[in-house]
Amino acid sequence: MNKDFFIKSLKTMSQIRAIENLFAEHFKKNKNSSFLHLSAGQEASAVGVCAALKNKDLVFGNHRSHGHYVAKGSNIFKMIYEVLGDTRGCCKGNGGSMHMLDKKKGFMGTTPILGSAAPIAAGIAMSQKIKKKNFITVVFLGDGAAEEGSFYETLNIASLYKLPLLIVIEDNNYSVEVPSFLRKAKNYNLKKIVEGFSPYYKKVNGQDFVKIYSNVKKLKKLILKNNKPGILHLKVLRTYAHSGFNIDTQNKYRQESVKDHKIYDPILILKKIINRKFRINTLKIEQIISNEKKIMKKIFFKTLQKIKDKN
Amino acid sequence: MQNKNFIESIKSAQHDCLRKNKKFCIIGIETSYEKIGFKKNFPKQVFEMPVSELALSGLAVGLASQGFKPFVHHGRVEFSMLAFDHIFTQASKWNFMFGGDYPCPVSFKISLGRRQGDGPQHTEGYHSIFLQSNGLDIFIPSTPQEAYDHISIINKLDRPSVLLEHRRLYLTTQTIKKKNNEKNNAKAYVYGESKKKLIITYGDGLIDCLLAKNILKEYGIEISVLSISKFVGENKISNTDLSKILNYKDIIFFDTRPFMFGPLNSILGLLNTIKQKGKSNFYTISPENKSCPASHNEMKKYYPTYNTIIKRVLKSERKKIKVKNITNNDYLYNFPKLNFDDFESIKKKFY
DSSP, X not given: XXXXXXXXXXXXXXXXXXXXXXXXXXXXHTTOOSOOOOOTTOHHHHHHHHHTSOTTSEEEEOSSOHHHHHHTTOOHHHHHXXXXXXXXXXXXXXXXXXXXXXXXXXXXXXXXXXXXXXXXXXXXXXXXXXXXXXXXXEEEEETTGGGSHHHHHHHHHHHHTTOOEEEEEEEOSEETTEEGXXXXXXXXXHHHHHHHHOOEEEEEXXXXXXXXXXXXXXXXXXXXXXXXXXXXXXXXXXXXXXXSSXXXXXXXXXXXXXXXXXXXXXXXXXXXXXXXXHOOOHXXXXXXXXXXXXXXXXXXXXXXXXXXXXX | OEEEEHHHHHHHHHHXXXXXXXXXXXXXXXXXXXXXXXXXXXXXXXXXOOSOHHHHHHHHHHHHHTTOEEEEEESOHHHHGXXXXXXXXXXXXHHHHTTSSOOOOOEEEEEESOOTTOOTTSSOOOHHHHHHSTTOEEEOOOSHHHHHHHHHXXXXXXXXXXXXXXXXXXXOEEEXXXXXXXXXXXXXXXXXXXXXXXXXXXXXXXXXXXXXXXXXXXXTOOOEEXXXXXXXXXXXXXXXXXXXXXXXXXXXXXXSSOSTTSHHHHHHHXXXXXXXXXXXXXXXXXXXXXXXXXXHHHHHHHSOOHXXXXXXXXXXXXXXXXXXXXOOHHHHHSOOOOBGGGGGGGEEEXX
């Protein structure tokens, strides 16, 4: 983990933040009320996980996967086209915001039906195992999706067939706006449940890029060495509402405040680490972030103009 | 060429697919039975799964997306309903929602229909649910030969598909020809030369229709039987196909599930959208719009039979003939042992 690696990761996180903010602004300006599940605030999860993977490790996502797609190095232009409903998009405009795909980069798709992604990813992992590839499949789920029967069924099948599968649970404590304590039995214990099926289980602060990266590295090694799937449970804090352009705290259901969002901002946390570890001053780091923001803005409006020209 | 029953034919087709295509794999519950022999002969292509219809179907979707050809066994349509997310929302939409360059050739073999005592929760069909889904090719074999051919075709398909397997056909027999020809690729077959009277059916309805056809012939009445074997491609039935049906004057729809909102009801609806000279008369025969009872006697009353067809035809002919009962209880309650070779010479491609 050298300086370049950290800077590159910070850039990717900044790109995700910038592009999602642009989506939010665009949808708000155009009064577009269709589904837009933004992941801003959770960039450490997407980038931390994908930074620990090789190109041939495969990733499968869910309804909230713009960040996962970008973090795996997929084509940003095609994502913008897709979200804005243009046929030049990564799914030719058929899928929209909830369907991201870039097979060349090992980003094998996303599907928004809760819990569906888990067994599909297990099938992709099984294909890797049959083909004797020494790589893993990673699937991102939310904490709501991890309550679906298919999640538990997948834990069993993946363990039974010793699949090279890593399930990343991005747990923001809410399913849409319903808190965890209203949805889970009093003594619900995910660690015990997961370990009962035999996969590895690790719970990590989902806002901390470094912790995520290093744990995925370790888990990947264990999964491939011992033929056991793994679960990475990340506690995350999202900026936007479940769907759409509203800021999450505006909906007044959360215990967390705007201040908490700032404290736990993964970009801020990584900035501090870079500042401390490599003695790069804050202004310079800000410049890097600002530059990525400018690049994304340029790409976004260039793409938007091309769409307007076509129509 | 070997004479095989419906079950043997399905096994034989799967065996041939496993042998010819190393990407063909069988996934499901109770797929590793020793007596079937698949697991023993093809250990790397047969995957016994936990009783988790939802996840095993999703796993098959994932495998199919990576170039494999999973053939998923669902023991009953009612069990497969636990996997509807992956059949309908994932597999059927997959290639479309990802822009058209990402095939997902998973296939679901789903057993359905009647058997004595199985009752309301093990005898359903739900064909129209499958037929209404875009993106799925639907195969409904009515004979052992069609079962063999359909699975062979599915092995080469790059689209997701569903094979709806009517249990009542299990002990029907036929001499299986393994080489495909033009006749094997039809979407629908017609039995008989009558240009006036046509009975339309699918799946296990063919048994009753062919029995009725034979008996009516003895009384000098010719009818043709149209058996719809598969609903495939973007346009599952074309206007040209429908026009051919409208060439017949009297058309009876024979369904072994309630007619209302079923596949034959849809075809009747489509026929009414076609403008054609002349006018066909439409009749329907099917169980009442309720579930199949488990009781022996109630089940007997529930299902229409070849006798129901004969009565309907004689009524339209205004003839009064007492027709003998030609079958035993197996015909109604269990698995009739009809030999489709007896009808091969009068079977032709319809569309």
